[in-house]
Amino acid sequence: MTAELVLQIVLTVAAGLIGVGLFGALSQQTIVMVMMGLELVLNGVLLAGGAAWYFLAPELPDAQMLVVVALVVMAVEMAMGFAVTVAFYRARQLDMIDMASDLRG
């Protein structure tokens, strides 16, 4: 099997991950599930970056850097997603309390 064929198989898998992830990110209703879709997309990017390094340019570190950046983007996305979710939950409860006091007043 030639290296090119293997590269194409791996990249197809990466494309599959990106496609599935996009479906999830677009179709899900809750923040956390949308985040999971985005993570899957980035997972595809990881795979594609790794394949690009191995088959196309192993003498250069650029593809590896791409993978590192994708990992960091995932971490940032997750952390901010969780923080926003927590903030949202608090805000929702505050709203409810505000409404209750409005009724009384």
Added chain:
Amino acid sequence: MDVIARLRTWALARPRVLLVDAPGVTMLRWSVEAELDRRGWPCAVSPADTDLLVVLGEPGPELAEAVEVLWSQVLEPRHRVDVQRTEDFAVALDQGRAALVRPAESGTKGDGRPSPASLLGKDEKEDAQDEGMGQAGHEGMGQAGHEGMGQAGHEGMDHGGGHEGMDHGGEVAGLPMASTGPDRDGLELDVLKVALGPVLLGWPTGLVLRADLQGDVLTSAELAWLDAGTVSTAHDQSNSQRAALDRLAHFLDVAGWPTAARDARRARDRVAEEANRDEAQRLAEAVARRVSRSRTLAWTAGGIGRRGSGGDALDRVRRWCDMASGQPVEDLPAMSLDGVAALVEGAEIGSARLIVASLDLSPVSAVSAPEHLHA
């Protein structure tokens, strides 16, 4: 075949024992514990961990029912031993082990083991309000819903789902779903109803704590004794030094300090032997000193369960240490169950266990306290 039988005998030579002591059999429990220590049979902390269920004395009707549920959760090979009198227990333990080793005939497996769902139905009558239990999440209760629960409540309890958001009140696996409630951190976490007790390690047998659990924080706690009112008032009048060492051992079990708990029990048993008073006193003082001076224990258990004049859990344990080493200590007033419930309110589940273990609760003192709760 012979080899297998021998292997089985060897493997089960030191079964794990879950002790259930009916009220008023303290001395019997002490002797059985001493015997278990001598034989090197470990104590179980949950039914899943149990080979031999040893019931001491005669449990009242409610406790007996709880023990039945507990028994239904013990896994084969298992055996139940009832011990009534002090002179029987060594023989009973030997017989228990022999019964354990005998391979169950094929086909009996599963007999007498109701499915978790059927247990749920049985318990329903008992506690309608326990449903709902949703812990964090998952739905469905664990085995047996509750009450019984022996140990730990865990079993049992669990369940409902976490669903926020959807208050459909539906049922899953026979269990209602949990709902959410306001919590300390403002995050609307799921509320799970739990019942701790009546049989737990280092927990007064027969005491049941019902509470809401959010994450691991207990709220709206209520305490009650099983068989309240029917308990014989015959209190074992035992040596206060031995009693203090026993309480200390219970507390150390809960605090997760097995070596100190073992030493406290051994000291307790030595104190009873008249032969070697000095050595017993030395052992008791050593363990008392070790516990009361432990910085790590002070760090981990300090500051919880603070009660007006009585200090926190750690202060109460240090009083026991003083009693254990033979110094006279004046008694703290007995605490009502409502008072205890107020102490564990808002505590993390582990702290609540430590708080209860740091109070000398017994059904007898509850009966004498006028405002105790009835189940």
Added chain:
Amino acid sequence: MLSDLSGWAITAVAVLGVLSVAAGVAVFVVDSMARATFALLASFLAVAGVLLALDLVYLAVVTALMMTIEMAIMAVFMIMFMMNPAGLMPMTMVHNAKGSAAVGAGVFVLLAVGIWTIDWPTTNPVRPDDSTRQLGEAIMGSHMLVMLVIGIGLFTTILAGTVLATSRGRYDRLGPGLDAEHPDDPVPGGLRR
């Protein structure tokens, strides 16, 4: 660890690839939030396995490490904030599933067509002895700027995340004059400050 692609490695890559996509699909198929989270983790681990086969040891292991921690934390969030954490009650929570599926499939087809029509330049490249060393030297040398930006970005994330997620500030803990001897926390920590 493989310097050339053996038959075993190709098989492993193919199996892990299928596994990663299957696990990715499972994320949106299973009802249970806990299972969805761990399906995503399985997908990440499969990709990490492929990276391992592609000689990117450090990146593979770091992917496994970071994603495991992330998914463990994610599981808690999924259970705290989502309906149906254990999936005991069948339900769907999607909107515009058909349109999303069309977009997902369309992007996949587009990418796949590109992948299979481009003539990839895979002519015996020079492999470094140690991909980890190559990455390390790039981070500390030619690509240091990337790392600096990443570092600042992560630090900003820590600050922003903390600000968003906490509701109690130092005035809540130490009083209006910040002069309380002990902070007023619901659970005192181990430092007795």
Added chain:
Amino acid sequence: MPEQTLAEAWGLVPAVLGIVAVGLVLGVVVTAVDRVVVFGAPGAAVEPIRSSARLLVEQRRTTLAPDRLLWRTGCVAVPTLALLSLAVVPVAGRTLWSTSADLVWFNAMEALLWAAVWLVGWGPNAVHALTGGYRFLAQGLAYELPLMFALITAGLGAGSLRTTDVVAAQESLWFVVTMPVAFVVFVASAAAFAFWGPFAAPAAADIAGGITSELSGVDRLLVEAGRAVFLGASAAMAAALFLGGDSGPWLPGPLWHLLKTLAVVAALVWVGRRMPVLRPDRTVEVGWMVLVPLTLLQALVVAVLVLNGFYA
């Protein structure tokens, strides 16, 4: 490559079997030492094997509406990951397999162990098990970073993430001399990840055994074995990273490594059993507020020493 892996030296299958055997022996040793200390009787040393045999004849527990798939996955994953973490620990001077990122591999296995243990708590659908699972997550999160920094510090001193290189770099001076904080933090974090001794809160008696409360039979055996093997593997790793691995006079190298591992195990059990279980709400603050800065400082000190050519 100058250094050879065990798999290359012995063949893959014998090497894997050898590592599994070493892992099991280490696990039995850890449990035996622990039992002897806890029960205070020297005869307790055979108890781990007896308990294993007893668990094999026991029924498996079922609960109502468990997540059986995740539960069983977690139970199997715990010992598997413990053995995988042993794959990068040098045994007889070689590791089962050698990568350019051994230390990160060890770290990743222990992070995966974290997820697996949480699954064991989640699976049975029971209060105490889940509470134990959450405790473990909080504890793991707080001790993950200190452990990572401790591992990296050793790698920094050696200038390599390969464990055999780290061992080789200690020929003149054991790393524990210049990295005492990293050594202690590593061993303590390993105990935290094996939820053992003072860090046993996830499986403590105050929640009826926590994550182990619903385990019986072969499931319990797997989880208990996994934690013992992980503790043993961590002790062997600590001996390799900080105590010079197999270097030592007179005796053959592997024996030295074994002796050092046993010393670490003995010290760990002796210290660990002298204190009660530390409650997680107390320990996590120490992890975040004390150990993270302390290990960073340790790494800084080592970095300065490296720049001065101290380890060259």
